[in-house]
Amino acid sequence: MCELLGMSANVPTDIVFSFTGLMQRGGRTGPHRDGWGIAFYEGRGLRLFQDPAASSESEVAQLVQRYPIKSEVVIGHIRQANVGKVCLANTHPFVRELWGRNWCFAHNGQLADFHRASGGFYRPVGDTDSEAAFCDLLSRVREAFPEPVDFERLLPVLVQACAEYRGKGVFNGLLSDGDWLFCFCSTKLVHITRRAPFGPARLKDVDVIVDFQAETTPNDVVTVIATEPLTENETWNRYEPGDWSLWRQGECVARGHCA
Amino acid sequence: MCELLGMSANVPTDIVFSFTGLMQRGGRTGPHRDGWGIAFYEGRGLRLFQDPAASSESEVAQLVQRYPIKSEVVIGHIRQANVGKVCLANTHPFVRELWGRNWCFAHNGQLADFHRASGGFYRPVGDTDSEAAFCDLLSRVREAFPEPVDFERLLPVLVQACAEYRGKGVFNGLLSDGDWLFCFCSTKLVHITRRAPFGPARLKDVDVIVDFQAETTPNDVVTVIATEPLTENETWNRYEPGDWSLWRQGECVARGHCA
Numbered sequence: 001m002c003e004l005l006g007m008s009a010n011v012p013t014d015i016v017f018s019f020t021g022l023m024q025r026g027g028r029t030g031p032h033r034d035g036w037g038i039a040f041y042e043g044r045g046l047r048l049f050q051d052p053a054a055s056s057e058s059e060v061a062q063l064v065q066r067y068p069i070k071s072e073v074v075i076g077h078i079r080q081a082n083v084g085k086v087c088l089a090n091t092h093p094f095v096r097e098l099w100g101r102n103w104c105f106a107h108n109g110q111l112a113d114f115h116r117a118s119g120g121f122y123r124p125v126g127d128t129d130s131e132a133a134f135c136d137l138l139s140r141v142r143e144a145f146p147e148p149v150d151f152e153r154l155l156p157v158l159v160q161a162c163a164e165y166r167g168k169g170v171f172n173g174l175l176s177d178g179d180w181l182f183c184f185c186s187t188k189l190v191h192i193t194r195r196a197p198f199g200p201a202r203l204k205d206v207d208v209i210v211d212f213q214a215e216t217t218p219n220d221v222v223t224v225i226a227t228e229p230l231t232e233n234e235t236w237n238r239y240e241p242g243d244w245s246l247w248r249q250g251e252c253v254a255r256g257h258c259a
Numbered sequence: 260m261c262e263l264l265g266m267s268a269n270v271p272t273d274i275v276f277s278f279t280g281l282m283q284r285g286g287r288t289g290p291h292r293d294g295w296g297i298a299f300y301e302g303r304g305l306r307l308f309q310d311p312a313a314s315s316e317s318e319v320a321q322l323v324q325r326y327p328i329k330s331e332v333v334i335g336h337i338r339q340a341n342v343g344k345v346c347l348a349n350t351h352p353f354v355r356e357l358w359g360r361n362w363c364f365a366h367n368g369q370l371a372d373f374h375r376a377s378g379g380f381y382r383p384v385g386d387t388d389s390e391a392a393f394c395d396l397l398s399r400v401r402e403a404f405p406e407p408v409d410f411e412r413l414l415p416v417l418v419q420a421c422a423e424y425r426g427k428g429v430f431n432g433l434l435s436d437g438d439w440l441f442c443f444c445s446t447k448l449v450h451i452t453r454r455a456p457f458g459p460a461r462l463k464d465v466d467v468i469v470d471f472q473a474e475t476t477p478n479d480v481v482t483v484i485a486t487e488p489l490t491e492n493e494t495w496n497r498y499e500p501g502d503w504s505l506w507r508q509g510e511c512v513a514r515g516h517c518a
Contacts, residue, residue, distance in 0.1 A: 044346075044347075044348040044384050045311075045349075045384070047309075047347065050306075087301075087302050087304060088302060088305070089302055090304075096356055097355055097382065100383055121380070122356065123359035124359055125303050125356060126303065
């Protein structure tokens, strides 16, 4: 299993991995030794840092640690390989362009014998089930909507696809186009939404620090989605299998459940 | 004008920017203050570091400086903006997936009123003429060849497209799929090929160090392509306007000229 991390905020927010903790978990105290990646949207641009090396041994992880990046949407992933060898091309998150935007995806779980329908527009570069599913998903969206549509029209296509993937195994996924963040829960996913005034409170555990102090305004809203709660003293909202939600600027703008 | 840098080698090779020099040039002693980027292929995977900040002020540049990456194909770029505002989405190199491979492109020059034919598969995320040309180029390739072809069949399409872009302004470009590196010269481009035994010789100037020492074998071949020669004590091969070449594992496997 892998670990997912997502963030949606209404102001550019620092999400600084505490690599002291993360690096332990990625290969030392934790089993997620097969790479890690994190994608930060910056306007329509996307910064992607990733490494097939265990984060506990990753020089790139050390680099990112030194460089706090402010973003409104973030998708991160620590990998424990099930399908596909350990290499950069198999490292989440995956990125493709659709409608002139960068779409980004990370997956937790395993899909048995995932076969992409032939003729899809997007093709995997590596050989993971996760990237194959991402390519299939985007190809479906593109086939359904050659031109951009709003998320209300898009959602049924996303949900239907995710429901099918879930039928093939475990499919917890985070997807974004840089504007919204879509979450699908197959087995495990939690979220928490924090609002100003944050006061001295800040999200912090061995893995992640979201530093709300830096640029807090009374209107700030920051939602964090993760595989497991990242703090012990707060109430995280746990998704049921089949739950999905769509976040924009820190707020949930759509949610639902498929049986 | 911007500065291009490309490398093709038959062994994974360190191409370490001497950021001491580069950072001066990117905004202090040089005019290229509008961002920089460098893409390293690692197998089929691609590492992309970029920053819209002047390299002389770029924290990411400082990060990359600490982390030598071995690669067989590299494309780098320092930007002085002509078209498109200064932001991450407008920062070279640009990347798209085609045929299940990462294609990467950087451009030096300016295209007047570049309008992409409508209905193309690929769309720009930012608003530069360079990314629009890249999307147009890949869309043409995809239209001509929905399935992968070898470079012999591909080349006429690339050359024809570049010749047309050149007619719209200045188009010096580097393109790669991670296997080969294609170069097109509209006004300025040079290359040098170095072979083992390198002895004490190594490519070095204020901007770039290619460290051949690390993993040199008798069969090593490394070609570097740049806007201007990077050393003063060596003979660089200068391209004529209209020249193009295709490199693979450090060797030129095809070249030609269009009037």
